Amino acid sequence: MTSTATYGTTIGTAERVNREVRLVRHPDGALAVGDLEVVPTEMPVMAPGHVLIRNLLLSVDAATRLRLDPVSPPGYLPALKPGEALAGMVIGEVVESDVEGFAPGDLVHHDLGYRDYALVDPGNQALGVAGALTRLDRELGPPELHVGLLGxxxxxxxxxxxxxxxxxxxxxxxxxxxxxxxxxxxxxxxxxxxxxxxxxxxxxxxxxxxxxxxxxxxxxxxxxxxxxxxxxxxxxxxxxxxxxxxxxxxxxxxxxxxxxxxxxxxxxxxxxxxxxxxxxxxxxxxxxxxxxxxxxxxxTYADRLPEVRKNLAELWESGQLKLDLARYEGLEAAPEAVVDMLSGRTTGKCVVLLA
Amino acid sequence: MTSTATYGTTIGTAERVNREVRLVRHPDGALAVGDLEVVPTEMPVMAPGHVLIRNLLLSVDAATRLRLDPVSPPGYLPALKPGEALAGMVIGEVVESDVEGFAPGDLVHHDLGYRDYALVDPGNQALGVAGALTRLDRELGPPELHVGLLGxxxxxxxxxxxxxxxxxxxxxxxxxxxxxxxxxxxxxxxxxxxxxxxxxxxxxxxxxxxxxxxxxxxxxxxxxxxxxxxxxxxxxxxxxxxxxxxxxxxxxxxxxxxxxxxxxxxxxxxxxxxxxxxxxxxxxxxxxxxxxxxxxxxxTYADRLPEVRKNLAELWESGQLKLDLARYEGLEAAPEAVVDMLSGRTTGKCVVLLA
The missing domain is CATH 3.40.50.720 (NAD(P)-binding Rossmann-like Domain)
Structure with a gap:
C-alpha cells in the first residue's frame, strides 16, 4: 500500500486559517443543519509538550449526536453547550511537534475533529482511549481506511x-x-x-x-x-x-x-x-x-486495536472486506454530513475531506 | 438431620381422595382467588412404568402466573386453558412404583403439584429438567428445605x-x-x-x-x-x-x-x-x-443442582443461610396462597402443606 497523493501536502504558515464547527443551539427534535455553524477561529499557538495538527479527514459518527442535547447519556462524554465546538475522531498530519514520537508530516489519529487545525496534548485526552493521539502506519492502508475499517x-x-x-x-x-x-x-x-x-x-x-x-x-x-x-x-x-x-x-x-x-x-x-x-x-x-x-x-476494547487493525487490514487486502465511503468536501460541509448521516441518507462510512 | 414427623405417614387405599386446582377463567388483571377452583377429581390409576405419588408440600412460585393468561411468554411453558389443572413443583411421597429407583415411602420432587395425588412417568417430563422426578436425600434437610433452598x-x-x-x-x-x-x-x-x-x-x-x-x-x-x-x-x-x-x-x-x-x-x-x-x-x-x-x-443450570444443593445445605447447617416459610394449610388454601404471594403479602418461601 502507498498513501494517496491527496493527503500529506505540507502548506506554508502564511496560508494557515482555522475554522471550527460549533453548536448554535440544542436541536429541537432531529438535528438541523442550522443547529451547527462553521466559524473562523484563532489559529492554535504551538505550546511545549503539544503537537500541532492539520486535520485532513473527519469521521462523522452517530455518537456525536449524543452530546448535542442539554444532557448526555449516563457514562457518556459531557453534553456540549451552545457556542462550544464539536469534537470527534479525525485523521490529520503533524505540522509541528514538541512530543517525541511525532514529527512533521506524520499521519495521526486523534479526537479534536470538526476544526481545520488542532493543538493536542497527548497526555491529556479528554475523550479517553478512543481518541488518544496515535501515529498511523501508512503501510496498512490509505487514510480513509484508518478512519473507518482500521479505526x-x-x-x-x-x-x-x-x-x-x-x-x-x-x-x-x-x-x-x-x-x-x-x-x-x-x-x-x-x-x-x-x-x-x-x-x-x-x-x-x-x-x-x-x-x-x-x-x-x-x-x-x-x-x-x-x-x-x-x-x-x-x-x-x-x-x-x-x-x-x-x-x-x-x-x-x-x-x-x-x-x-x-x-x-x-x-x-x-x-x-x-x-x-x-x-x-x-x-x-x-x-x-x-x-x-x-x-x-x-x-473498552482499545487495547486490542493493534491486533484487530492488523486482522482487518489483511481481510481488506484479500478483498473479503470492503469499505464504502460517503464523502463530503470541506469543513463547511460537516453540518450537512452530520445531518445526512443521522437521517439515514448516507451509505457506508461518512467522512468529510478537510484538506 | 432427620425428617420431620409431619411427612411420610402412609395412608390406606380406602382413604384416597383426589382433588386438583384448576383455572376457572383467565384473570382480568390481577389474579383473584375465584379465578382458581379446587375440585374433586379421579384418583389416578397406577400404570406400568409410572410412579404414584401422594403430594405433601407444594411450592408456590411467581412463574405459575405466567401460564394463566391466554398466551404465555415466548420460550415459556404453554398457557393453560380454563378447566385445566395447574402444575408446579411439589414434594411428595411414593405410594406405588413400577420404576426402578423409586420405592413406596421415598420422598420425591416433581412437577405435578396443585393436586393431592399424581401419576408420574419419569421418562416424560412435560415441564422439563426443573420438574424431573428426583428422589430426595432426607439427610440433607427436611422437606421444607428441599422445596426451597435445596430446590x-x-x-x-x-x-x-x-x-x-x-x-x-x-x-x-x-x-x-x-x-x-x-x-x-x-x-x-x-x-x-x-x-x-x-x-x-x-x-x-x-x-x-x-x-x-x-x-x-x-x-x-x-x-x-x-x-x-x-x-x-x-x-x-x-x-x-x-x-x-x-x-x-x-x-x-x-x-x-x-x-x-x-x-x-x-x-x-x-x-x-x-x-x-x-x-x-x-x-x-x-x-x-x-x-x-x-x-x-x-x-438451564439443572445439571449443577446436586453440587449447588450440597453447598447450600452446608451453609444452612452452619447457620449462614436461613429459609423462612409462608405456610398455607391444605390444597383448598392453594388459590389464596398464589394470590397472596403474587400481591406481595407473603415473606420468604410460600408453600402449601398438602398432607
Missing part, C-alpha cells in the same frame, strides 16, 4: 461480534443499520466468519447494496416492517442481533431470537436524534429465552 | 448471582423482592460471599426483616421511591442488580449501575399479574455504561 469503526464491529456476542460460525446473525459504517463492517465480518447474515436498512438502494455489493444472505427495508422479513429470512430465528438502532428493532430482535441468543447493544440511533427513547415492551423474553443483552463501547 | 429456589438464586452475574466479593449488590423466596436466598448468598447487599421490598415489615433477620447492609420500601434510597444506600452506585421485578425497578437499576455492571434478569413480577409490561426507557445506559443484562431460567 474505531472496525474495532466497534469486531468487539460487538466477537467479544460481546461471542459469535460462532453457525450463528444466524441480524445486523441493523447494516449499510452504515459499523453495520457494514460487522455484516462482512460475520459473513467472513461463516455465519448466515441478514441485514436491514432504510431504503431500497441500501437493501440492494447489502445483497449485491456486500453479499449478505438476506436484506430488508425496515420501513416496510420488521417481523415478516425476519420470519422469512431467518425462519428458525436468529442467534445474534447486532443492534445499531434500538427501539422497535430491538423489540423485533427479542421476538425473533432463539433461546440462548445474544444481543450486542452497540447503538440506538432510533433514540438519538430527538426522538423519545422507545423501550422494548417484550424485554421479559430475555428471561424466558435465556438471552444475553450486552451493551458496549468500543473504547 | 429450584436455591438454584435460581445461586445461578443468577454466580453464573449469570459473575458475582465478586467486592461487588455492591441490589436485590429486588428481597423478602421473597428467591430474593431472600440470593441476598443471603451475596452476603455470605462478602458483598455489600441492599434489598428492597414492599412493606415496612419486610424491610425490617431484611435488615434485622437477614442482616443486609441496607433495605428500603420501594413504595416510597427507588432512586433516593439507592443513592443513599449505594452512593457510589451498584455493580450487580438481581432483578425479580422488572419495570421501574429495572429502570432505576440502569440509572444506578456503575460502568461494567451486571443485571441478572430473573423475573419481572411487575409485569406478571395482569399489569402491562413496563419497559425501561433508559436502556441505552447499557451501551453508554457497558452493562450486561442477562436473562436466565434456573432450569
Amino acid at each position: 474505531m469503526t472496525g474495532l466497534t464491529a469486531w468487539a460487538g461480534l466477537f467479544e460481546v456476542a461471542s459469535l460462532k460460525p453457525d450463528d444466524v446473525v441480524w445486523i441493523s443499520a447494516a449499510a452504515g459504517a459499523v453495520g457494514s463492517v460487522a455484516a462482512q465480518l460475520a459473513k467472513a466468519h461463516g455465519c448466515r447474515v441478514v441485514g436491514s436498512a432504510g431504503s431500497a438502494d441500501k437493501v440492494a447494496y447489502l445483497t449485491d455489493s456486500l453479499g449478505l444472505d438476506g436484506a430488508f427495508n425496515w420501513r416496510d416492517g420488521l417481523d415478516e422479513p425476519l420470519a422469512e429470512l431467518a425462519p428458525d430465528g436468529i442467534d445474534v442481533y447486532f443492534d445499531n438502532v434500538g427501539g422497535d428493532h430491538l423489540r423485533a430482535a427479542l421476538d425473533h431470537l432463539r433461546p440462548y441468543g445474544r444481543v450486542a447493544l452497540c447503538g440506538a440511533i432510533a433514540g438519538y436524534d430527538g426522538r423519545p427513547p422507545q423501550a422494548p415492551e417484550n424485554l421479559f423474553a430475555a428471561t424466558s429465552k435465556d438471552l444475553n443483552l450486552r451493551g458496549f463501547r468500543a473504547g | 429450584m429456589t436455591g438454584l435460581t438464586a445461586w445461578a443468577g448471582l454466580f453464573e449469570v452475574a459473575s458475582l465478586k466479593p467486592d461487588d455492591v449488590v441490589w436485590i429486588s423482592a428481597a423478602a421473597g423466596a428467591v430474593g431472600s436466598v440470593a441476598a443471603q448468598l451475596a452476603k455470605a460471599h462478602g458483598c455489600r447487599v441492599v434489598g428492597s421490598a414492599g412493606s415496612a415489615d419486610k424491610v425490617a426483616y431484611l435488615t434485622d433477620s437477614l442482616g443486609l447492609d441496607g433495605a428500603f420500601n420501594w413504595r416510597d421511591g427507588l432512586d433516593e434510597p439507592l443513592a443513599e444506600l449505594a452512593p457510589d452506585g451498584i455493580d450487580v442488580y438481581f432483578d425479580n421485578v422488572g419495570g421501574d425497578h429495572l429502570r432505576a437499576a440502569l440509572d444506578h449501575l456503575r460502568p461494567y455492571g451486571r443485571v441478572a434478569l430473573c423475573g419481572a413480577i411487575a409485569g406478571y399479574d395482569g399489569r402491562p409490561p413496563q419497559a425501561p426507557e433508559n436502556l441505552f445506559a447499557a451501551t453508554s455504561k457497558d452493562l450486561n443484562l442477562r436473562g436466565f431460567r434456573a432450569g
Whole structure:
C-alpha cells in the first residue's frame, strides 16, 4: 500500500486559517443543519509538550449526536453547550511537534475533529482511549481506511461480534443499520466468519447494496416492517442481533431470537436524534429465552486495536472486506454530513475531506 | 438431620381422595382467588412404568402466573386453558412404583403439584429438567428445605448471582423482592460471599426483616421511591442488580449501575399479574455504561443442582443461610396462597402443606 497523493501536502504558515464547527443551539427534535455553524477561529499557538495538527479527514459518527442535547447519556462524554465546538475522531498530519514520537508530516489519529487545525496534548485526552493521539502506519492502508475499517469503526464491529456476542460460525446473525459504517463492517465480518447474515436498512438502494455489493444472505427495508422479513429470512430465528438502532428493532430482535441468543447493544440511533427513547415492551423474553443483552463501547476494547487493525487490514487486502465511503468536501460541509448521516441518507462510512 | 414427623405417614387405599386446582377463567388483571377452583377429581390409576405419588408440600412460585393468561411468554411453558389443572413443583411421597429407583415411602420432587395425588412417568417430563422426578436425600434437610433452598429456589438464586452475574466479593449488590423466596436466598448468598447487599421490598415489615433477620447492609420500601434510597444506600452506585421485578425497578437499576455492571434478569413480577409490561426507557445506559443484562431460567443450570444443593445445605447447617416459610394449610388454601404471594403479602418461601 502507498498513501494517496491527496493527503500529506505540507502548506506554508502564511496560508494557515482555522475554522471550527460549533453548536448554535440544542436541536429541537432531529438535528438541523442550522443547529451547527462553521466559524473562523484563532489559529492554535504551538505550546511545549503539544503537537500541532492539520486535520485532513473527519469521521462523522452517530455518537456525536449524543452530546448535542442539554444532557448526555449516563457514562457518556459531557453534553456540549451552545457556542462550544464539536469534537470527534479525525485523521490529520503533524505540522509541528514538541512530543517525541511525532514529527512533521506524520499521519495521526486523534479526537479534536470538526476544526481545520488542532493543538493536542497527548497526555491529556479528554475523550479517553478512543481518541488518544496515535501515529498511523501508512503501510496498512490509505487514510480513509484508518478512519473507518482500521479505526474505531472496525474495532466497534469486531468487539460487538466477537467479544460481546461471542459469535460462532453457525450463528444466524441480524445486523441493523447494516449499510452504515459499523453495520457494514460487522455484516462482512460475520459473513467472513461463516455465519448466515441478514441485514436491514432504510431504503431500497441500501437493501440492494447489502445483497449485491456486500453479499449478505438476506436484506430488508425496515420501513416496510420488521417481523415478516425476519420470519422469512431467518425462519428458525436468529442467534445474534447486532443492534445499531434500538427501539422497535430491538423489540423485533427479542421476538425473533432463539433461546440462548445474544444481543450486542452497540447503538440506538432510533433514540438519538430527538426522538423519545422507545423501550422494548417484550424485554421479559430475555428471561424466558435465556438471552444475553450486552451493551458496549468500543473504547473498552482499545487495547486490542493493534491486533484487530492488523486482522482487518489483511481481510481488506484479500478483498473479503470492503469499505464504502460517503464523502463530503470541506469543513463547511460537516453540518450537512452530520445531518445526512443521522437521517439515514448516507451509505457506508461518512467522512468529510478537510484538506 | 432427620425428617420431620409431619411427612411420610402412609395412608390406606380406602382413604384416597383426589382433588386438583384448576383455572376457572383467565384473570382480568390481577389474579383473584375465584379465578382458581379446587375440585374433586379421579384418583389416578397406577400404570406400568409410572410412579404414584401422594403430594405433601407444594411450592408456590411467581412463574405459575405466567401460564394463566391466554398466551404465555415466548420460550415459556404453554398457557393453560380454563378447566385445566395447574402444575408446579411439589414434594411428595411414593405410594406405588413400577420404576426402578423409586420405592413406596421415598420422598420425591416433581412437577405435578396443585393436586393431592399424581401419576408420574419419569421418562416424560412435560415441564422439563426443573420438574424431573428426583428422589430426595432426607439427610440433607427436611422437606421444607428441599422445596426451597435445596430446590429450584436455591438454584435460581445461586445461578443468577454466580453464573449469570459473575458475582465478586467486592461487588455492591441490589436485590429486588428481597423478602421473597428467591430474593431472600440470593441476598443471603451475596452476603455470605462478602458483598455489600441492599434489598428492597414492599412493606415496612419486610424491610425490617431484611435488615434485622437477614442482616443486609441496607433495605428500603420501594413504595416510597427507588432512586433516593439507592443513592443513599449505594452512593457510589451498584455493580450487580438481581432483578425479580422488572419495570421501574429495572429502570432505576440502569440509572444506578456503575460502568461494567451486571443485571441478572430473573423475573419481572411487575409485569406478571395482569399489569402491562413496563419497559425501561433508559436502556441505552447499557451501551453508554457497558452493562450486561442477562436473562436466565434456573432450569438451564439443572445439571449443577446436586453440587449447588450440597453447598447450600452446608451453609444452612452452619447457620449462614436461613429459609423462612409462608405456610398455607391444605390444597383448598392453594388459590389464596398464589394470590397472596403474587400481591406481595407473603415473606420468604410460600408453600402449601398438602398432607
